[in-house]
Amino acid sequence: MEIIQQILFVGALIATAWYITKRIQHISRAIRLGRPENRTDHADERLKTMLLVAFGQKKMFTNPLVGLMHFVIYAGFLIVNIEVLEIVLDGVLGTHRLFAPFIAPVYPFLIGVFEILAVGVLTVCVVFLCRRFVAKVSRFQPERHREMTRWPRTDAAIILIAEILLMIAFLTWNASDSVLRDRGVGHYAALQGIVPDFLISQYLKPLFSNFSDTALVGYERVAWWFHILGIMAFAVYVTYSKHLHIALGFPNVYFSDLKPKGEIQNMPEITKEVQLSLGLPVTTGTDGAQTDDNGQQPAEVGRFGAKDVQDLKWINLMNAYSCTECGRCTAACPANITGKKLSPRKIMMDTRDRLEEIQQGWKANGYNYKDDKSLLNDYITAEELNACTTCQACVNACPININPLDIILQLRRYRVMEESQAPASWNAMFSNIENNMAPWKFSPSDRFNWADQVNEVK
Template identity: 45%
Template sequence: MQYIPNILFLVILIFGIGYFTKNIRKIIRNIKLGQAVDASDNKGQRWNNVIRIALGQSKMVVRPIPGLLHLIVYLGFIIINIEVLEIIIDGIFGTHRIFSSLGSFYGFLIASFEILAVLVFVSVIVFWIRRNIIRLKRFWNPEMKGWPKNDGNFILYFEMVLMTLFLIMNATDVHFQEMNNGNIVSKYIAGWMSVTPESTLYIIERVAWWLHIVGILIFLNYLYFSKHLHIILAFPNVYFGSVTPKGKFTNLESVTNEVKLMMDPSADPYAAPPEGAETPAKFGASDVMDLTTTQLLNAYTCTECGRCTSECPANQTGKKLSPRKIMMDTRDRLEEVGKNVDKNVEFQPDGKQLLDDYISREELWACTTCNACVEACPVSIDPLSIIMSMRQYLVMEQSAAPNELNITMTNIENNAAPWPFNQMDRANWINES
């Protein structure tokens, strides 16, 4: 009978980690449905970006107040969960605060955890007020209705409950309080319970202990269904992010060669393409399978913070475009495709695609390609690359560009320049007096 709690703990732990692993493998599978990307270049710069942006939160603190609060929650949650290691060992082997033998160092750790727990709790309350009382505009855009709106609040409630359970667990642990080593905050809570019988304190401590570890496992598995998946994916997303200058778009070699041929007066326009030259089966992207693995990783990493949309000049002037919605739509379509693969082993056409069914052409052509959304994203997500891939499909596969762009491209094709002048007449302006 004495081993039943340990067995129960082990079963819960295995189930929690197993379900999490299953969902992570599904995410990896879905991302690999995209076109492979070679990210073997600029490894030094990529790792520098991970340290500076993902770990150092350098793009978060551009907005000082939310940046500082996020840093507290980020560091606090990670550091406090170091104690999960002790909880796991205690749960499996039936020990109690096995690391307390570390003496003063253990006290330093727990004291740090308790201070951070209070700071995290306060920061989360401020975030809740910003979202629900002050009602910042970027949290109330049209795409933030239903689940996206509720998800933002659920995660805040989760964090408040976990921090509260952590402090109550420490405050009602009689043995820990008698040690008087690290109980820098919990001792005051324990003082409020000084008249509570020790047997009752033991029950409260055990309940808080179980709820804390089960809550952490629930939180871990909740990430798959939440925008907070970025807690895990931000690091690989930053690593695989673009390391080329902003504004430099990826060119297709076959198209580049065609343009060079057209621009060269001495070239034979009817010459056969070079031997071994490969023509893409499809230009651009109309569905998620046409996007790159990096773009699909971007979609899963999106934090839905709305910084991209709040900086977007098209959105600010009332256009339909919201870069955040582009990422959310891409993720929703990818999830739909993933469920199709789960059901049919391989994807079976479902009569839908990312273009038109999720993202409208009006949204795509509203983009000014200014890169403001890319610059604003705290985890190196690039909505513009998806917009440009889908524009490329519209232009090169469907000839469905706006009339102004069609005129420009026709001029380039006929005159080798965007202006409606014959090549022989370009320099005539020089003779004008």
């Protein structure tokens, strides 16, 4: 019987690893569709930002209670699953609590910490479910935000319920295991006197007091299998879910833009033309070649701005896969608040949906797959793009440094520079800037006439 369980476990482990590996390859290939950009500078500053923002949840603590809950569910779930290492080795080797005899003095303490965190994760997941479906926090409701369709809401519920069930399985498995140890049943008796009752699960032992030995062994095995297979299924599911940020949140913050939030990156091709027209020296690198704002030599211009995901930068595509769909960007967006169709969260969700559509095409037709769709127009409309005021509120609000504005600007540049689709009021402004060096239709020589009028009043 034991050997059959080992074979089944190893088979499940291999299948999970294979599937996750394939998904990682597809997602990595999709991210690499984006244009190259150097994000390896200032490694020390990037590491510090990652520790503060990604692990420390710095931005979440603008609301201390919510920040604490997010930290518990994020860090707690990761730390609890350190126990998975022992479970995996037990499954492969056919052992039971492999580490217990070797680290007996600290083993109960470690499991106690895991159980405290498990209770924390379970509690916070229940609270988050209530916030979404009982309190109905505004940014999660489809009546207010059209991107919150059935799937995003179902996805969130699946993850929260799965985490609750996994934590319950972990705690009740420990409790049933303790009862079997107390009764001296089978191989469980080998740990009598070595492993005591655990901090939290000892209070669940009365639930199993009326179980027969056979029923108790059956429950212990079911809870053990449910916990580990649930984690394997969770790991696979996450690669399709918004909760992919569990894995991508750290690199996404590490590679985020270190420049001041108000600084908008220029297009080096346009900068060169302006410098030439004004008789200014063209910005060059150390070898005399033209460089962009990051000091990198730009590739040959294919198009101005971006029409589809291939025209965006790779970091934009990583941003899309890292998006938690929390809606803080949209809740902070003044355009959205005033009833306009722009939702920064939808921009990120649409970018990810477009990447997923391309991945499905790869699976069916190979990596040379092309279709006649594009991110612009098929997913994101001109009305959404034109509503953006570039105020950076969405960038500041994101808890993992995602930048929806960068995607908006690149798509808008394509519409203006490639399709000449700027609104009439914008064209008037562009003309004034070109001719008068200001957005207003006044000659530079008349710009300070208002000051003379002020002096006359005095």
